[in-house]
Amino acid sequence: MRFFSTATALAATAATLFYASGSAAINTIEISGRYFVDSVTGEPFFIKGVDYQPGGSSSFESGADPLSDADVCARDIYLLQNLGVNTVRIYSVDPTLNHDECMTLLASAGIYLILDVNTPIYGQYLDRWQPWTTYTEAYLDHIFQVAEAFSGYNNTLAFFAGNEVINDNTSAEASPNYVKAVVRDLKAYITNNIKRQIPVGYSAADVLEFRVPLAAYFECGPAGEAVDFYGVNSYQWCGDQTFKSAEYDVLVEDYTNYTIPLFLSEFGCNNVLPRTFQEVGAIFSNEFSVVFSGGLVYEYTQESSNYGLVNISSSDGSAQERHDYVALSTAYASVTTTGLATGSATARPTTCATSYAYINGNTTLPDTPAATLIADGLNSTYNRGKYVEITVKSTNYTIYAYNGDEVTDKSVTENYSIDISDASAIDQTDKSNSSASTGDSPSSSSGSDTSSGGATATGSASSATSSSAAIANLVRSSEKMGATAVFAVILGLVFA
Numbered sequence: 001m002r003f004f005s006t007a008t009a010l011a012a013t014a015a016t017l018f019y020a021s022g023s024a025a026i027n028t029i030e031i032s033g034r035y036f037v038d039s040v041t042g043e044p045f046f047i048k049g050v051d052y053q054p055g056g057s058s059s060f061e062s063g064a065d066p067l068s069d070a071d072v073c074a075r076d077i078y079l080l081q082n083l084g085v086n087t088v089r090i091y092s093v094d095p096t097l098n099h100d101e102c103m104t105l106l107a108s109a110g111i112y113l114i115l116d117v118n119t120p121i122y123g124q125y126l127d128r129w130q131p132w133t134t135y136t137e138a139y140l141d142h143i144f145q146v147a148e149a150f151s152g153y154n155n156t157l158a159f160f161a162g163n164e165v166i167n168d169n170t171s172a173e174a175s176p177n178y179v180k181a182v183v184r185d186l187k188a189y190i191t192n193n194i195k196r197q198i199p200v201g202y203s204a205a206d207v208l209e210f211r212v213p214l215a216a217y218f219e220c221g222p223a224g225e226a227v228d229f230y231g232v233n234s235y236q237w238c239g240d241q242t243f244k245s246a247e248y249d250v251l252v253e254d255y256t257n258y259t260i261p262l263f264l265s266e267f268g269c270n271n272v273l274p275r276t277f278q279e280v281g282a283i284f285s286n287e288f289s290v291v292f293s294g295g296l297v298y299e300y301t302q303e304s305s306n307y308g309l310v311n312i313s314s315s316d317g318s319a320q321e322r323h324d325y326v327a328l329s330t331a332y333a334s335v336t337t338t339g340l341a342t343g344s345a346t347a348r349p350t351t352c353a354t355s356y357a358y359i360n361g362n363t364t365l366p367d368t369p370a371a372t373l374i375a376d377g378l379n380s381t382y383n384r385g386k387y388v389e390i391t392v393k394s395t396n397y398t399i400y401a402y403n404g405d406e407v408t409d410k411s412v413t414e415n416y417s418i419d420i421s422d423a424s425a426i427d428q429t430d431k432s433n434s435s436a437s438t439g440d441s442p443s444s445s446s447g448s449d450t451s452s453g454g455a456t457a458t459g460s461a462s463s464a465t466s467s468s469a470a471i472a473n474l475v476r477s478s479e480k481m482g483a484t485a486v487f488a489v490i491l492g493l494v495f496a
């Protein structure tokens with residue numbers, strides 16, 4: 001049975017209007033061709049963001065997540081807002097927790113969420129080397145719960161069905177059609193059970209051989225099986241570089257014919273410290289914006305991997321801006337996300353190639369183990385989110401500026417008004433009691449795409465970017481890999 005709190009019903013009927021100081025609504029974002037657009041104004045939406053997972057991208061235990069404690073959120077959203085971001089990416093959440101206060105505060109600050117549906121907990125991710133062992137009904141139940149839990153918030157921008165699952169030769173052989181099956185299942189679940197068709201994508205490790213073939217493999221085929229957008233984790237601009245020396249020109253060229261939205265799901269090489277985020281100017285240039293819709297800097301908190309913008313004290317929860325926070329806020333303040341160049345859209349390739357270089361391009365996907373869940377909805381007690389009245393807009397935690405001064409006014413500025421009586425995003429129908437499914441089941445999801453076929457983005461892999469950038473990328477990927485695997489991949493790179 002689906003979980004509904006009585007407050008949902010009350011909010012829907014009682015016309016409790018709550019307007020914050022801002023005036024604009026937080027409109028949903030949808031996809032139009034190869035860009036994200038504001039669903040009301042039609043303006044293209046460029047992601048100016050930060051990866052936000054205190055503890056690191058692979059750090060997570062159920063019972064708490066980055067959006068479950070209002071006082072922590074008020075601390076971090078204050079800092080994120082002053083950094084100038086419009087989007088955060090979160091890598092893991094617990095769908096049984098309540099995220100309403102944090103999501104409402106994020107929305108009022110004008111910040112969207114890109115959410116990975118997996119966690120590092122066994123049974124809640126796909127094993128990259130033996131995906132058939134973890135592609136189970138219980139696994140899909142988990143990711144569907146995450147989608148349900150966050151579906152009621154306008155500022156849920158998109159879901160990542162996987163992050164860097166394919167990052168070595170073993171996973172490139174074993175996993176592509178399983179990741180695509182997860183994409184298919186999540187999209188079918190959303191179509192059948194969730195009011196808004198929230199986009200589903202994949203976030204790729206930027207391993208050079210895989211760059212072009214993997215992106216093409218995920219883009220092609222029946223609409224029900226292709227990703228809606230694609231993220232690239234790229235650490236190739238390190239320190240003082242140019243568009244050319246960092247090979248951003250190659251990056252743009254490699255994806256120039258891509259037909260769906262694309263962005264840097266992680267950037268911010270730390271080989272040269274302190275970081276100056278010179279690449280921000282390049283990312284928000286017309287040359288880049290035609291192909292890429294912005295990006296997300298890795299990462300908000302300082303962890304052992306040394307990418308932090310902010311120090312969080314483990315003893316008292318106080319936060320202090322680091323040098324990189326100041327540098328990034330300066331860089332983000334110097335660019336605009338409006339008026340950037342966009343290009344015309346071409347049709348998505350509805351047929352896949354028969355094979356792809358370096359990866360197993362099998363386009364026959366495994367059958368879903370969760371056909372009943374996809375058709376009928378979940379029978380789990382996840383916490384279905386909705387906007388609520390904000391009670392904590394100023395954190396109790398101490399915040400220090402970079403110069404050591406304590407911040408006195410820690411209030412989040414409510415630039416957007418969140419009308420909590422607007423339940424338009426919330427599906428009020430309890431499908432667990434409906435007798436028959438009206439939607440497609442994934443086995444029939446190989447239906448035709450309405451767009452006519454275009455050319456598959458093929459194009460050969462570019463020459464290698466600097467091996468230091470590649471290794472930086474691998475070190476980042478290593479958070480999610482065993483030490484032996486990392487070593488093997490580094491050896492592979494160095495001795496290739």
Ligand SMILES: *[C@@H]1O[C@H](CO)[C@@H](O)[C@H](O)[C@H]1NC(C)=O
Pocket residue numbers: 025026027028039040154387417418419420422424425
């Ligand atoms: C949600 O977005 C829709 C447009 O997609 C908009 O009409 C509505 O007002 C928004 N709701 C809130 C609470 O901002």
Ligand SMILES: *[C@@H]1O[C@H](CO)[C@@H](O)[C@H](O)[C@H]1NC(C)=O
Pocket residue numbers: 070071392396
């Ligand atoms: C913050 O401090 C106020 C005043 O001391 C207290 O009433 C409130 O419960 C605290 N809030 C949180 C979330 O700890």
Ligand SMILES: *[C@@H]1O[C@H](CO)[C@@H](O)[C@H](O)[C@H]1NC(C)=O
Pocket residue numbers: 167168169207209489492493496
């Ligand atoms: C995959 O194997 C080839 C051939 O052994 C090697 O050149 C390449 O570096 C490997 N790629 C990765 C990502 O390990």
Ligand SMILES: *[C@@H]1O[C@H](CO)[C@@H](O)[C@H](O)[C@H]1NC(C)=O
Pocket residue numbers: 302311320321322323402
């Ligand atoms: C952040 O924490 C590190 C390690 O504790 C410390 O060396 C550094 O000075 C701190 N930086 C700031 C700006 O607080």
Ligand SMILES: *[C@@H]1O[C@H](CO)[C@@H](O)[C@H](O)[C@H]1NC(C)=O
Pocket residue numbers: 177362363364365366367
């Ligand atoms: C393609 O994948 C499907 C589903 O996992 C599998 O049944 C089939 O044997 C694979 N085909 C090839 C040629 O490996």
Ligand SMILES: *[C@@H]1O[C@H](CO)[C@@H](O)[C@H](O)[C@H]1NC(C)=O
Pocket residue numbers: 001379
């Ligand atoms: C749904 O869950 C309830 C409580 O756990 C259980 O009694 C019921 O049999 C489940 N229904 C289905 C269709 O699985």
Ligand SMILES: *[C@@H]1O[C@H](CO)[C@@H](O)[C@H](O)[C@H]1NC(C)=O
Pocket residue numbers: 081082110413415
């Ligand atoms: C939102 O609030 C911040 C912090 O006060 C402010 O600097 C910024 O200009 C506001 N943004 C918009 C879009 O109104």
Ligand SMILES: *[C@@H]1O[C@H](CO)[C@@H](O)[C@H](O)[C@H]1NC(C)=O
Pocket residue numbers: 001002430433
């Ligand atoms: C489902 O239907 C049964 C029988 O009509 C009803 O007793 C139950 O309350 C319904 N459950 C929900 C969640 O609406």
Ligand SMILES: *[C@@H]1O[C@H](CO)[C@@H](O)[C@H](O)[C@H]1NC(C)=O
Pocket residue numbers: 253254255256257455457458459460
């Ligand atoms: C992009 O498309 C153009 C025109 O069809 C083609 O000449 C070019 O090679 C393609 N580039 C890539 C990287 O596929």
